[in-house]
Amino acid sequence: MQINSTKMKTKYIALFAFLFLFSCDENKVFHQFDKNFESNRWLEKDIKTYDFTISEENKYDVVIEFSHVYDYDMATIPLVIKMKTPDGNETTEKLDLPIKDETGKQLAECSGDICDLYYTYKANQSFTKGEYSISIANTSAFGFLPNVIGVGLTVNKSK
Numbered sequence: 001m002q003i004n005s006t007k008m009k010t011k012y013i014a015l016f017a018f019l020f021l022f023s024c025d026e027n028k029v030f031h032q033f034d035k036n037f038e039s040n041r042w043l044e045k046d047i048k049t050y051d052f053t054i055s056e057e058n059k060y061d062v063v064i065e066f067s068h069v070y071d072y073d074m075a076t077i078p079l080v081i082k083m084k085t086p087d088g089n090e091t092t093e094k095l096d097l098p099i100k101d102e103t104g105k106q107l108a109e110c111s112g113d114i115c116d117l118y119y120t121y122k123a124n125q126s127f128t129k130g131e132y133s134i135s136i137a138n139t140s141a142f143g144f145l146p147n148v149i150g151v152g153l154t155v156n157k158s159k
Helices: 005-022
Strands: 028-034 048-054 058-069 076-084 090-098 109-111 114-127 130-138 148-157
Touching: 028 048, 028 058, 048 148, 090 114, 130 148
Parallel strands: none
Antiparallel strands: 028 148, 048 130, 058 114, 058 148, 076 090, 076 130, 109 114
16 A cells, blocks of 8 residues: 655644644743723723742743734833732832833834734743732823723743
């Protein structure tokens, strides 16, 4: 019985492509993206909270994802970030999330009218085992941020 080598090659290539495209990122520990913003407005009182578990003491990167409509009006987004660690300690930090550089160029990756900004909030940060909680709130002077598509958080093992 003779096997058609072209068909076999095609099947192996398809299998490899499937595995490559759908394999998990083994460095990703947590990812959540919230995109439920009525009229694309992120209200100041709508605090986004992300709870995750670190199962291995290691160094991690914490990345904030901010998706917005192209040509955002503001150069920075005023945020307050609270992090609660397994030992009960809680820290609060203010962050002006940069949306544009000093020349006014978008820092996000844009496709059409949608822009996705990935901002490394904590790089190479030591985390112990346990439960963590990070909350992100905007402190806009207007009571809401306009043209927001979504906000998220990703935690990856540092490379």
